[in-house]
Amino acid sequence: MDFTLSDEDRQLRDSVRDFVEDVVNPIWPEIERTDRLPQNVIDTAKELGLFGLAISPDYGGLGLSVVQKAVVHEMLGRGPWGLASYISVHTGIGCTGINLFGTPEQKERYLPKMASGEWLGSFGLTEPNAGSDASSLETRAERDGDHWVLNGRKIFITNAPYAHHVLIFAKAPKGITAFIVDTDTPGFAIGQVFDTLGHKGSAICELVIEDCRIPAGQLVGVEGKGFDIAKRVLSEGRTMLASRAVGSGQKAMELAIEHGESRKTFGKPLLDHQALAFRLAQMSARTEAGRLLAYRSAWLLDRGSPAIRESSTAKYFCGEGLWQTVDDAIQMLGGYGYIKGEYMIERIWRDSRVVRVYDGSSEVQQILIAQRLRKGDVETAW
Ligand SMILES: Cc1cc2nc3c(=O)[nH]c(=O)nc-3n(C[C@H](O)[C@H](O)[C@H](O)COP(=O)(O)OP(=O)(O)OC[C@H]3O[C@@H](n4cnc5c(N)ncnc54)[C@H](O)[C@@H]3O)c2cc1C
Numbered sequence: 001m002d003f004t005l006s007d008e009d010r011q012l013r014d015s016v017r018d019f020v021e022d023v024v025n026p027i028w029p030e031i032e033r034t035d036r037l038p039q040n041v042i043d044t045a046k047e048l049g050l051f052g053l054a055i056s057p058d059y060g061g062l063g064l065s066v067v068q069k070a071v072v073h074e075m076l077g078r079g080p081w082g083l084a085s086y087i088s089v090h091t092g093i094g095c096t097g098i099n100l101f102g103t104p105e106q107k108e109r110y111l112p113k114m115a116s117g118e119w120l121g122s123f124g125l126t127e128p129n130a131g132s133d134a135s136s137l138e139t140r141a142e143r144d145g146d147h148w149v150l151n152g153r154k155i156f157i158t159n160a161p162y163a164h165h166v167l168i169f170a171k172a173p174k175g176i177t178a179f180i181v182d183t184d185t186p187g188f189a190i191g192q193v194f195d196t197l198g199h200k201g202s203a204i205c206e207l208v209i210e211d212c213r214i215p216a217g218q219l220v221g222v223e224g225k226g227f228d229i230a231k232r233v234l235s236e237g238r239t240m241l242a243s244r245a246v247g248s249g250q251k252a253m254e255l256a257i258e259h260g261e262s263r264k265t266f267g268k269p270l271l272d273h274q275a276l277a278f279r280l281a282q283m284s285a286r287t288e289a290g291r292l293l294a295y296r297s298a299w300l301l302d303r304g305s306p307a308i309r310e311s312s313t314a315k316y317f318c319g320e321g322l323w324q325t326v327d328d329a330i331q332m333l334g335g336y337g338y339i340k341g342e343y344m345i346e347r348i349w350r351d352s353r354v355v356r357v358y359d360g361s362s363e364v365q366q367i368l369i370a371q372r373l374r375k376g377d378v379e380t381a382w
Contacts, residue, residue: 009071012064016075019044024079029341031080037201042117045087052115053091054099059111066236070243070298074291077247081351082201084244089158089202090114092240093359094121096233097167097178101221106180110165119164124154124181124207125230131156132364134169135227139209141170141177147213148172148179150187154207156358161190161203167220167233168209174224179214187212198350235311236301237359242294242314245322248352249287252322252329255345256280259333276332283325290318300380309372310380316365319355326352 005013023044024031031037045051053069055061064072069091076084091114098110098121113119130137139152150170160166165182181188191206221229260271260280270276293314300307326349330337337345356362 005071009068012068013071013075015048016050016072017078019048020075020079020083024083025344028080028344028347031082031201032341032347035082035200035203037083037086041083045083046117049115050087051090051117052111054095055091055111055115056099059107060115061111066239066298066301067295070239070294073240073243074247074250074294077244077249078251080201080347081244081248081354082199085158085199085202086120088237088240088244089123090117090121093123093233093237094159094163094167096236097123097220097229098180100232101178101229102180103217103220105217106220110180113164120159120162122157122159122163122166123233124157124160124166124168126154126156128153128155132361134230135176137169137171137176139168139170141172141179143173143216144213146216148216148219150179150181150209150212150214152209153191154209156194156204157207158202158204160205160207161193166207168207169226169230172223172226176226176230177223178220178226178229180218180220181209181212181214185212185214197353198347199354231308232306234359235307238311238315238365239294239297239301239307241355241359242290242297242311242318245315245318245352245355246287246291246294248348249283249290249318249322249325252326252345252348253280253283253287255343256283256329256332259336263334270332279328279332283328286321286325290314290321293317296380309369309377312360312365312368312372315355315360316362316369319365320362322352323356 024041049062052061053064053072057063073088095114098106114121125134127137141148141150152170163183165180168179168181169176187210189208191208193203193205196204260276261269263270297307297310297314300310329345330349333343333345336343340346
């Protein structure tokens with residue numbers, strides 16, 4: 001078995017890591033204070049091609065494999081989650097639907113401007129009465145001549161306040177269907193924008209959709225098959241979140257090592273105390289195991305597998321593992337770990353809490369894993 005990254009992948013990893021460590025991490029307190037991503041950060045991300053990770057070079061993107069995207073997301077995880085979320089929702093769940101299932105006309109219209117970062121994408125599945133049980137969504141789509149008319153509410157939609165368009169899921173006569181809705185369409189409005197515990201710099205909001213008429217050509221895929229699109233998009237999204245969690249866990253561990261080597265108690269560095277050295281070893285074991293799960297899921301997706309159980313397993317394990325690792329790191333920093341705005345670990349703690357909630361909570365991942373196991377999918381074929 002060969003775990004070597006190619007030279008090209010190593011270069012990709014190092015350039016994103018340098019961007020996060022040299023450009024973004026030094027200004028994380030400013031992002032927290034202003035709740036905005038500075039323009040130079042967005043511009044540098046654009047120059048690196050991060051807005052077009054999966055989009056084919058034919059449309060101006062980088063055309064990365066899923067494994068390569070996982071490499072990028074792991075590096076983004078080392079920095080503020082507001083930036084990771086801004087980029088990842090745009091290039092991931094905001095883009096994959098059009099990239100994989102869009103018509104040639106839709107790809108021609110949306111992908112080049114998404115790849116350059118001129119148009120920001122977003123993904124609207126969750127509703128006030130349909131979160132974990134997303135298939136019970138209530139937004140309706142009625143056909144009217146050459147148009148569809150949409151009515152409903154969405155909630156917690158990342159990027160939507162800044163987005164050019166949202167992939168909206170609505171119930172049409174034949175079932176759940178995906179539509180691209182431009183945010184300047186009459187009848188489409190941004191409702192409440194929520195203040196959140198973390199993720200500063202990216203915004204989540206409510207969408208109010210009232211008699212919103214969109215051309216029939218905005219339907220993505222096939223009427224009634226929208227939930228299959230959502231599931232495919234989300235299984236990749238889960239793998240990316242798992243990778244991001246691995247990057248954050250790694251960063252938290254490195255912060256713990258730095259503090260544990262320099263801080264002395266009872267006449268010696270913290271890490272000379274065996275109890276804390278064991279804690280560090282556990283952080284490392286969790287992070288390494290999560291990394292393997294995340295990359296295996298990405299590798300399977302590249303080979304055309306839906307990787308439903310594997311992506312859920314990766315997200316569940318990496319999300320829960322990260323929470324424990326960040327808590328361990330805060331414990332290592334003692335009182336300093338609890339100080340706001342000065343030590344990055346408290347930001348990681350606030351940012352990462354939500355990984356156990358969104359894109360399918362830890363409970364939902366366990367439900368999906370158990371369902372797959374009961375259907376006979378008990379072991380991944382190598
Ligand atoms: C920062 C942020 C960004 C988001 N971005 C987006 C986005 O871009 N697009 C989008 O569509 N959505 C987005 N969401 C929504 C997110 O995916 C949902 O919040 C998530 O799916 C959970 O749904 P809910 O909040 O309605 O919780 P609920 O479904 O009400 O669940 C509440 C709790 O009960 C648990 N639970 C529910 N059912 C069961 C069960 N059967 N067994 C055991 N436990 C159960 C859940 O795990 C959860 O802990 C975002 C949310 C946040 C916080």
